[in-house]
Amino acid sequence: MNHANIVRRRLFVVMLAVVLPPLVMSQPIRAAEMLEAGFAVRDITPEKPIHLAGYAARKKASERVDSPLKVEAFALRSSGGEPFVFVALDNCEVSRTFIEPVYERLAQEHGLPRGSVMVVPSHTHSAPILEHTLEVMAIMPEKDHETVIEYGARLRAALVDVVVAAVNDLQPAKLEYGVGRATFAINRRIYQPEGVNFGENLDGPVDWDVPVLRVSSPDGKLRGIVFGYACHGTSIQGDDFYVVSGDYMAYTRQQLEGLYPGVTALYLTGMGADSNPYLRGTLMDAKRHGLELAGAVASVLDRPMRPVAGEMRHAYREVALPFLPLPDRAGLEADTKSSDQFIRRRAEMFLKKLDAGEPLPKEVPLPMSAVRIGDDLTFLAMAGEVVVDYGRAFKRLYRSDHPWTIGYAYEVPCYIPNIRILKEGGYEAESSLIYYGYYGPFQTSIEPKIFQAMDDLMKAVRN
């Protein structure tokens, strides 16, 4: 469509709105525009001590459980259409190898095509390690590894089960949207003479938005609350290293389910991989941040919210993100003599692949998607630990589409830095790749590739 046509069409829409508001308002909602929502929840608390994922400094299995871990599904569809399912998972993350059997079963046995089920781990650093995920970091005795495999099998079964149950729960729903604010996320990249380090950068970019979706039945009864925040799930650290917990995200959920009895509250992690909660360190910090975020969500729910209506459409694609050239055999062999055990493990994994004649990873495929409801709300999702610059840029670029940004979506291959962070260096650009079992860093071309892919997705879901 050429520009003049677009302008004419927009004018026509604007004129309609000006001349005929009562008529438009009183039009019955077409069947295709009626929304249906479904919820389901399963308990996934580990039954015995298990190694927890996220911190390389941990040395042993968990000692106790503070809060139950859950997996929750929120299914959505236009009546008569295909469902889309958001899955909120109390875990650090899932790799493609771990999660693929789940997506495959859902596609083959339950008719939910790839891309239409989006697993979003909360990124709590106090939930079980999953096999084939952050493998370089997962060092443990063989018997403990068996516990990890058992837990993984149980989790995969729960994931399939909870998605199917949410689809079976689909029923007419009224949706409303609003955005609150919570300020405990701070940028964690500090600039020192020797390079970028972890710290508290009170002037660095953050995203303090708290998007909230209220889901109720047509008679107004509140059924579900979906909320998000762009910050690491790392309020717990150090002294409380061996406590199983969903971190602040789970305490927010607990608070909301207490304030609004009978609802399902569900957290969708935002794009804030270079943000940490502040102040952090203990289980009490996690509970405190949980209260703060619950307060922000409740302040939105407690006031008039904007209705979300219209047909739901979604689009999914994968974009290949290339790394800079990998080290040669001599470079890998040199790394096997490193004083850092994680660098040694990564090099050994690569050499094993080389010896077996297997290809070495030169790029990662990155799942991305857009889910749009009418003209009222658009979820923009990316796999990986997405740095905050992407989330902020998408919100600026797609402001009129009412964007809700989601990171860690579908799977987590590694951090997803942008050009700025690649040029500055530091953990998100380079050293985190050691734990993810990749050699990098990425080429700077990944940033325009990601923006182009998101633009294509947005075009695909617009009216």
Ligand SMILES: [Zn+2]
């Ligand atoms: Zn992380």
